Amino acid sequence: MLNQFEEKMQKSLDTLLSEYATVRAGRANPHILDKLRVDYYGTPSPLQQVANITVPEARTIIIQPWEPSLIKDIEKAILTSDLGVTPNNDGKSVIINFPELTEDRRKELVKDIKKKAEAAKVAVRNVRRDANDFVKKMNKQNEMSEDELKINEEKIQKMTDKFVEKIDKAMEEKSKELLTV
Numbered sequence: 001m002l003n004q005f006e007e008k009m010q011k012s013l014d015t016l017l018s019e020y021a022t023v024r025a026g027r028a029n030p031h032i033l034d035k036l037r038v039d040y041y042g043t044p045s046p047l048q049q050v051a052n053i054t055v056p057e058a059r060t061i062i063i064q065p066w067e068p069s070l071i072k073d074i075e076k077a078i079l080t081s082d083l084g085v086t087p088n089n090d091g092k093s094v095i096i097n098f099p100e101l102t103e104d105r106r107k108e109l110v111k112d113i114k115k116k117a118e119a120a121k122v123a124v125r126n127v128r129r130d131a132n133d134f135v136k137k138m139n140k141q142n143e144m145s146e147d148e149l150k151i152n153e154e155k156i157q158k159m160t161d162k163f164v165e166k167i168d169k170a171m172e173e174k175s176k177e178l179l180t181v
Contacts, residue, residue, distance in 0.1 A: 001152075002131060002155060002156065005127050005128075005131040005134075008127045008130075009127050009128075009159065009163040010163070012124050012167075013163055013166055013167060013170070015120065015123075016117065016167060017170060018034075020113065020116070022035060023109060023112070023113065023174065023178075028055045028057070028058060028059050028060055028061045028096070030053045030054075030055055032083060033047050033048070033063075033078075034046070036077045036078065036081055037077065038050050038051075038074055038077050039073050040070065040073075047063065047074065047077070050065055050066060050067070050074075051064055051065040051074065052066075059097060059099075060095065060096065060097050060098070061096045061098075062094070062095055062096075063087075063093060063095075063096070064092065064093040065093070065094075071089050071092075071093075071094055074094045075094055078096065084105075085097070085098060106179055109178050110175045113171055113174050113175055114175070116171075117167050117168070117171035121164055124160055124163045124164060125160065127160075128157070128159075128160040131156045131159075132156055135149055135152040136149065
């Protein structure tokens with residue numbers, strides 16, 4: 001009965017973790033390119049579908065498009081993104097070199113990570129509210145006794161606490177990763 005709400009809470013956590021994967025922490029991480037779209041014959045396509053992405057060194061990503069004509073579009077997509085890097089090309093591939101993160105930039109990224117965590121917690125709490133409304137409605141329709149209502153409300157709170165704790169842990173790990181690179 002409460003599984004649907006637990007799944008929604010899990011989706012909020014999963015979304016946060018995928019957002020964290022796109023935050024760069026000084027090292028070249030191909031996942032920061034996950035949100036980029038390139039115009040491929042009039043269709044915005046994910047970069048991974050039109051090019052091979054490799055990380056030959058700790059601070060370098062090389063993007064080799066299947067078609068050389070896409071190099072300009074890939075460069076444009078990177079420049080218009082919020083990655084804060086400048087791409088170079090050698091005629092066959094796009095090369096992105098990641099500079100060392102400054103202390104100010106690291107602190108800015110940590111603030112952003114905390115905002116994303118707070119948004120995920122709000123989403124989890126909204127699911128908790130929906131779950132509580134659901135069990136109260138069942139109680140009013142005499143489909144659940146007062147004791148069952150209390151038990152379910154406690155289960156919902158424990159579930160919420162578990163996901164908030166996971167979100168806090170993910171936020172701490174990502175913040176630590178950013179500050180200790």
